[in-house]
Amino acid sequence: MKTLKALVVxxxxxxxxxxxxxxxxxxxxxxxxxxxxxxHDFAKMKESIPATLIxxxxxxxxxxxxxxxxxxxxxxxxxxxxxxxxGPGKWSNPVFVTFTGGSFGLQAGVQSVDLVLVFKHSAxxxxxKSGDFTIGGDISAAAGPVGRxxxxxxxxxxxAEVYSYSRSKGLFAGLSVxxxxxxxxxxxxxxxxxxxxSDSKMVxxxxxxxxxxxxxxxxxxKAMQ
Numbered sequence: 001m002k003t004l005k006a007l008v009v010x011x012x013x014x015x016x017x018x019x020x021x022x023x024x025x026x027x028x029x030x031x032x033x034x035x036x037x038x039x040h041d042f043a044k045m046k047e048s049i050p051a052t053l054i055x056x057x058x059x060x061x062x063x064x065x066x067x068x069x070x071x072x073x074x075x076x077x078x079x080x081x082x083x084x085x086x087g088p089g090k091w092s093n094p095v096f097v098t099f100t101g102g103s104f105g106l107q108a109g110v111q112s113v114d115l116v117l118v119f120k121h122s123a124x125x126x127x128x129k130s131g132d133f134t135i136g137g138d139i140s141a142a143a144g145p146v147g148r149x150x151x152x153x154x155x156x157x158x159x160a161e162v163y164s165y166s167r168s169k170g171l172f173a174g175l176s177v178x179x180x181x182x183x184x185x186x187x188x189x190x191x192x193x194x195x196x197x198s199d200s201k202m203v204x205x206x207x208x209x210x211x212x213x214x215x216x217x218x219x220x221x222k223a224m225q
Contacts, residue, residue, distance in 0.1 A: 028192040032094060032213040034064035035081050038114045039220040041167060047146040049116065049165055054225045059084040059119035061182065063099045066113045076101045076180060078115065079188070081217070084122035084204050089225065091218050092207060095125070095200040096188035101135075101180025114167040117177070118144060122204075124161060129201050130186055135162060136178030 039062065042048050054060075059082065066078025081094035099115070117135075119125065124139055135141045144163030164177045189197045193210065197203055209215040 025192045028096060028188050029211065029213050031064070031079060031096065031188075032081060032211075032217050035062040035094070036213070036217045036220045038062050038064045038116065038167070039217075039224060041114065042116060042165065043220075043224055045167070049118065049224060050145060051225055053118055053144065053163065054221075057085070057118045057120065058122035059125045060221065061097060061099075061115075061117040061119070061125075063097075063115040063117075066099060066115050076113075078113075079185060080115070082125050082182075082200075083217075083221065084125055086207050089222055090207055091221055092204045093193075093210065093214055094217060095203045096185035096192065098183050098185050099180060100183075101177065115177070116165040117141075118163045118165070120161050126201055126204055128182075128184060129199055130184050132181055132183035135180045135182065141177055 061080060061082045063078040063080035066076060066080075076099065078099045080097055080099060082097045083094050084092045086092055124133065133139065139161040141162040141164060142160035144165045146165075162177075184200050189200065189203060193203060209218065
């Protein structure tokens with residue numbers, strides 16, 4: 001009986017921890033799935049992100065369902081993922097990030113916005129590690145060029161460090177990202193990858209996908225190239 005107990009109890013405990021981890025990572029998996037949906041939606045748009053721009057870029061950040069609220073003075077907050085390019089057609093695993101910022105102008109209403117940021121250099125993200133940085137302060141940003149035609153794509157020059165693309169679902173027609181802060185979501189990374197993944201550089205360094213959701217996200221990103 002003692003032998004059976006010694007075998008069964010550890011097995012049950014192991015199953016419990018696996019199920020607990022899967023449950024705890026539900027929000028992170030949902031964030032990855034929504035990020036994939038954002039890329040699919042952008043790809044369907046008539047005036048989308050030029051493939052050449054994605055090919056020339058070294059990193060991206062995807063923020064699905066970001067809340068943009070305002071009345072004279074607005075604020076933005078959302079959670080998404082960041083990925084860096086490891087080689088031609090190869091992207092890293094996603095690092096979870098938080099986007100916060102403010103905007104000024106005549107505004108009214110609350111809306112949900114899908115945001116994609118395309119980066120000229122991956123070092124902007126890899127150097128952040130477990131810290132943060134400000135768009136428009138630490139790095140330059142500009143509204144991204146759009147177009148699927150060869151003319152619109154081949155003339156793309158990455159003069160800015162970051163190009164931004166937003167897909168609005170509510171009242172706002174545009175979105176300014178200057179002055180916004182991007183920080184590494186250390187708790188989400190630890191929840192999804194384990195306690196040793198607090199340093200985002202470790203996550204960026206590998207291409208091996210830890211879940212089918214991550215594989216789907218990479219496939220959606222590759223399809224835009």
